[in-house]
Amino acid sequence: MADKTLSIKATRFDPQHDEKPRLQSYEVPFYDESMVVLDALNYIKSHVDGSLSYRWSCRMGICGSCGMMVNGVPKLTCSAFLRDYWPRPVVVEPLNNFPIIRDLVIDMDDFMHKLKAIKPWIIRKQDIPLGAGEHRQTNEQIDDFRQFSQCINCMLCYAACPVYGLNGEFLGPAATALGRRYNLDSRDEGLKIRLPVIAEAEGIWECSFVGECSVVCPKGVDPAKAIQQTKLDTTLRFVLPYGSRE
Amino acid sequence: MDFESYDVLVVGGGLAGIRAAIAAVEANPRARVGMVSKVYPMRSHTVSAEGGAAAVMASNDSYETHAFDTIKGSDYLADQDVVEAFVREAPVEVIQMEHWGCPWSRNPDGTIAVRPFGGMTTWRTCFAADKTGFHMLHAVFQTSLKYEQIIRHDEAFVTKLLIEDSRCVGVVALDIRTGRFDAITAKSVILATGGLGRVYAFTTNGNICTGDGMALAYRAGVGLKDMEMVQFHPTGLPFTGILITEAVRGEGGYLFNNQGERFLKRYVPNKMELGPRDIISRAMITEFEAGRGFEGPHGKYMHLDVRHLGEDVIDRKLPFMRELGREFMGIDIVHDPIPVRPVQHYMMGGVDSDISGATPVLGLYAAGECANVGLNGGNRLGSNSLSECLVFGAAAGRAAAYYASSAKPVTANPVDAMLWDEARRVETEYLEKKTGTERIAVIREEMQKEMDTGAGVFRDRDGLSRLARNLGGLRDRFERIKIDDSSRTFNTEVLAALELDFMLEVSTAIAFSALAREESRGAHARRDFPERDDAKFLKHTLAFRTNALAPRLEYRDVKITNFQPQARSY
Numbered sequence: 001m002a003d004k005t006l007s008i009k010a011t012r013f014d015p016q017h018d019e020k021p022r023l024q025s026y027e028v029p030f031y032d033e034s035m036v037v038l039d040a041l042n043y044i045k046s047h048v049d050g051s052l053s054y055r056w057s058c059r060m061g062i063c064g065s066c067g068m069m070v071n072g073v074p075k076l077t078c079s080a081f082l083r084d085y086w087p088r089p090v091v092v093e094p095l096n097n098f099p100i101i102r103d104l105v106i107d108m109d110d111f112m113h114k115l116k117a118i119k120p121w122i123i124r125k126q127d128i129p130l131g132a133g134e135h136r137q138t139n140e141q142i143d144d145f146r147q148f149s150q151c152i153n154c155m156l157c158y159a160a161c162p163v164y165g166l167n168g169e170f171l172g173p174a175a176t177a178l179g180r181r182y183n184l185d186s187r188d189e190g191l192k193i194r195l196p197v198i199a200e201a202e203g204i205w206e207c208s209f210v211g212e213c214s215v216v217c218p219k220g221v222d223p224a225k226a227i228q229q230t231k232l233d234t235t236l237r238f239v240l241p242y243g244s245r246e
Numbered sequence: 247m248d249f250e251s252y253d254v255l256v257v258g259g260g261l262a263g264i265r266a267a268i269a270a271v272e273a274n275p276r277a278r279v280g281m282v283s284k285v286y287p288m289r290s291h292t293v294s295a296e297g298g299a300a301a302v303m304a305s306n307d308s309y310e311t312h313a314f315d316t317i318k319g320s321d322y323l324a325d326q327d328v329v330e331a332f333v334r335e336a337p338v339e340v341i342q343m344e345h346w347g348c349p350w351s352r353n354p355d356g357t358i359a360v361r362p363f364g365g366m367t368t369w370r371t372c373f374a375a376d377k378t379g380f381h382m383l384h385a386v387f388q389t390s391l392k393y394e395q396i397i398r399h400d401e402a403f404v405t406k407l408l409i410e411d412s413r414c415v416g417v418v419a420l421d422i423r424t425g426r427f428d429a430i431t432a433k434s435v436i437l438a439t440g441g442l443g444r445v446y447a448f449t450t451n452g453n454i455c456t457g458d459g460m461a462l463a464y465r466a467g468v469g470l471k472d473m474e475m476v477q478f479h480p481t482g483l484p485f486t487g488i489l490i491t492e493a494v495r496g497e498g499g500y501l502f503n504n505q506g507e508r509f510l511k512r513y514v515p516n517k518m519e520l521g522p523r524d525i526i527s528r529a530m531i532t533e534f535e536a537g538r539g540f541e542g543p544h545g546k547y548m549h550l551d552v553r554h555l556g557e558d559v560i561d562r563k564l565p566f567m568r569e570l571g572r573e574f575m576g577i578d579i580v581h582d583p584i585p586v587r588p589v590q591h592y593m594m595g596g597v598d599s600d601i602s603g604a605t606p607v608l609g610l611y612a613a614g615e616c617a618n619v620g621l622n623g624g625n626r627l628g629s630n631s632l633s634e635c636l637v638f639g640a641a642a643g644r645a646a647a648y649y650a651s652s653a654k655p656v657t658a659n660p661v662d663a664m665l666w667d668e669a670r671r672v673e674t675e676y677l678e679k680k681t682g683t684e685r686i687a688v689i690r691e692e693m694q695k696e697m698d699t700g701a702g703v704f705r706d707r708d709g710l711s712r713l714a715r716n717l718g719g720l721r722d723r724f725e726r727i728k729i730d731d732s733s734r735t736f737n738t739e740v741l742a743a744l745e746l747d748f749m750l751e752v753s754t755a756i757a758f759s760a761l762a763r764e765e766s767r768g769a770h771a772r773r774d775f776p777e778r779d780d781a782k783f784l785k786h787t788l789a790f791r792t793n794a795l796a797p798r799l800e801y802r803d804v805k806i807t808n809f810q811p812q813a814r815s816y
Contacts (some may be wrong), residue, residue, distance in 0.1 A: 004302075006259070014660075014733045014735060015735055016733055016734065016735055017733075018675075020678075022306070029568075032485070032543075034485050034486070034574070045690075045738075045739070046685070046686070046687030046688075047687060048728035049730060049740075050686065050687075050729065050731055051687070051731035051732075051733065051737075051739060051741040053728045053731075053737070053739075054738070054740045055285075057285065057289055057291070057452035057453045057454045058289075058291065058293060058294050058453075059452065059486065060294060060486070060488045060490070060570065060574070061491075061569075061570075062293050062294055062377070062380055063288075063290075063293050063294070063452060064287065064288065064289060064293075066288050075651030076326050076682070079573050079574075101423055101735065101736050102733070102735045103735035103736075105736050106284075109469070110693060112286070112400075115391070116391045119391075119392070120388035120391065121346065121347060121388050121389045121391065121392050122345065122347040122389075127345070128345070130338060130341050130342060130345065132579055133341060133357075134341055134344040134345075134357060134358050135344065135356075136355070136357065137352055137356050138352055138354070139351065139352050139357050141356075142349050142351075142352065146349070147347075148343070149381065149384075150382070152288075153286075153288055154294075156696060165768040178388075185347065187345075187347065188337045188347075199811075212263055221349075
């Protein structure tokens with residue numbers, strides 16, 4: 001056990017020096033069955049090559065920082081166990097479909113803009129004052145949107161999405177799911193304001209039922225369902241009299 | 247080099263920072279508010295908080311009992327006027343979060359539900375299943391996107407506070423993506439940078455919790471208050487240190503030693519699993535030392551058992567715990583006990599600041615874990631910290647906006663010179679350093695081991711003196727660090743070096759503050775001084791940076807209003 005090693009091939013790219021990304025190999029000791037891909041990257045950075053760059057923080061699958069391609073599949077590296085790969089080498093690359101800033105670090109500005117575009121906050125015709133207390137909402141009403149509220153913005157779904165890969169204008173899985181999260185919230189009255197952004201934006205009609213986004217989601221969110229439901233919302237808006245769907 | 251100017255600049259994008267930014271805008275809609283964070287705000291460590299946020303919500307609860315529980319929990323080191331203000335504001339803030347979309351778990355009638363928590367005499371912890379911090383952070387961050395006045399500088403690391411004529415006028419920040427240094431000036435600055443758990447090896451805290459704001463303030467001459475008061479949470483997973491929420495015990499989970507005993511009957515017989523964190527962590531270590539812990543590949547541990555709660559309760563109230571057990575331990579908590587042991591979790595100490603977040607430096611405020619407003623004293627009660635981020639984040643935001651509305655504008659000339667000096671310092675000491683031999687990670691790992699050994703659950707004079715001395719040795723070696731990465735683009739090695747510099751600063755403040763407090767109070771348990779000594783130490787420690795290794799220590803009386811100190815038993 002003590003002598004077990006595993007080889008990691010990691011993407012290296014520094015725009016100051018490199019024309020294109022390349023893979024670099026490292027041998028990493030695999031000394032504990034609990035080790036994850038992120039531990040291997042941290043070993044490299046600490047003891048072999050301090051210049052390897054990647055994002056990480058919570059190492060418990062909730063901050064959403066450490067998403068990367070692991071052997072071609074989008075994964076949170078804090079929850080990708082080496083024991084599931086050993087003795088095969090592990091190839092770690094930046095998430096697909098995003099520009100690379102450096103090594104394993106992607107540029108996710110596009111998502112940050114899309115997140116804001118869907119107006120991910122409670123919209124009401126009239127705010128109730130704080131003194132009136134909380135909106136009444138049952139746990140069953142929360143169940144209506146619960147799964148969509150679990151999104152950690154890790155970008156794995158965008159890396160898996162064939163439509164986003166071809167058309168960067170596509171709002172994409174996570175932002176659509178988050179829009180849906182608010183549209184389904186009993187406290188919210190913003191559906192009509194959000195629909196033009198969510199449903200009439202480019203790409204949604206190209207989305208097929210492939211559902212790769214839902215397969216790779218580490219939090220059990222089903223963005224594919226959000227997208228299909230949004231299409232239905234839009235269709236109903238044409239069928240039903242104006243204003244009868246709030 | 248750029249020059250941005252704000253009315254209010256918030257450093258940190260977690261719950262306290264974002265709450266402060268929104269409060270500043272709502273206090274003065276014409277204010278320009280900047281927010282600089284070394285990570286995208288939704289990555290902030292608030293995201294890992296699990297159990298809940300305390301507030302008086304139930305009809306059988308009262309402000310007075312929440313205040314008393316908090317003060318007794320603090321081992322009487324909390325400032326009582328601050329606690330009394332806090333308990334009144336907390337329910338208002340919980341409602342505000344509800345209006346902003348936080349999916350609080352509900353009672354059958356649709357009102358916000360509460361659960362029991364450690365050290366609280368009644369049910370008052372509001373929760374969103376067991377991902378409360380995650381939901382609060384995403385709700386408040388997403389809500390902040392609707393305020394056009396809030397301008398974010400994501401992934402920028404503050405290396406220095408700009409101080410001119412004893413007034414804080416902004417920060418120097420390193421833009422991580424480009425390697426560029428910017429002076430971001432502001433009439434007022436709010437530090438909301440979170441905790442410092444990464445000075446320890448075994449911690450629940452994420453990689454980003456490196457005490458940045460505390461070190462920034464310390465270097466600007468502000469005292470760090472009660473730095474000896476470090477919280478160890480009783481239930482972390484062995485190896486990773488991942489937090490298992492106190493809500494597991496709140497919902498009825500038991501702690502067992504290797505004899506199958508609920509051993510807490512010997513320590514907190516009236517509270518059992520709902521005792522305060524400091525006492526339960528000490529009880530676990532005491533049991534380990536008596537040979538009553540389980541032995542595993544990653545050290546001694548106890549069993550935290552929820553099997554009797556049943557799958558339905560677990561899936562409704564503790565779904566994330568089941569997920570964490572499956573993912574990281576390969577167990578199903580419905581059928582298996584959870585191995586746990588005490589783990590560094592929270593810093594009661596922090597930047598000396600008052601009830602509105604104001605520090606002694608004009609224009610500088612602090613809120614959340616990086617601040618010590620006097621709420622938590624010697625031991626924070628679980629679920630008071632999320633509420634603290636809301637209450638004191640909002641207070642600091644309002645106070646900073648109010649101050650900024652009448653403060654003089656910041657002048658460019660001295661700022662330019664300060665920016666130039668700071669950029670040169672970081673470039674010479676880090677980016678262009680070619681001659682060093684010491685690896686950052688080696689120094690960091692040694693610091694973390696020293697802190698675990700010398701400033702853990704139990705301390706004594708010998709261990710703390712050795713710790714202080716060894717931290718001095720590590721500081722000397724830090725001068726000779728070697729940096730592999732010379733790139734300007736997303737250079738996380740220079741970032742790690744800057745963070746280590748800050749961590750050495752705050753860990754030294756911890757060691758010396760702990761050495762000088764010759765009593766046991768709250769989380770500070772001295773084997774050589776096992777009793778609380780109110781005659782000498784009913785006081786806050788204030789550590790001021792000097793040019794030597796040791797800080798200068800001063801003491802300030804604790805504010806007592808309605809609750810006279812008494813023996814603390816549960």
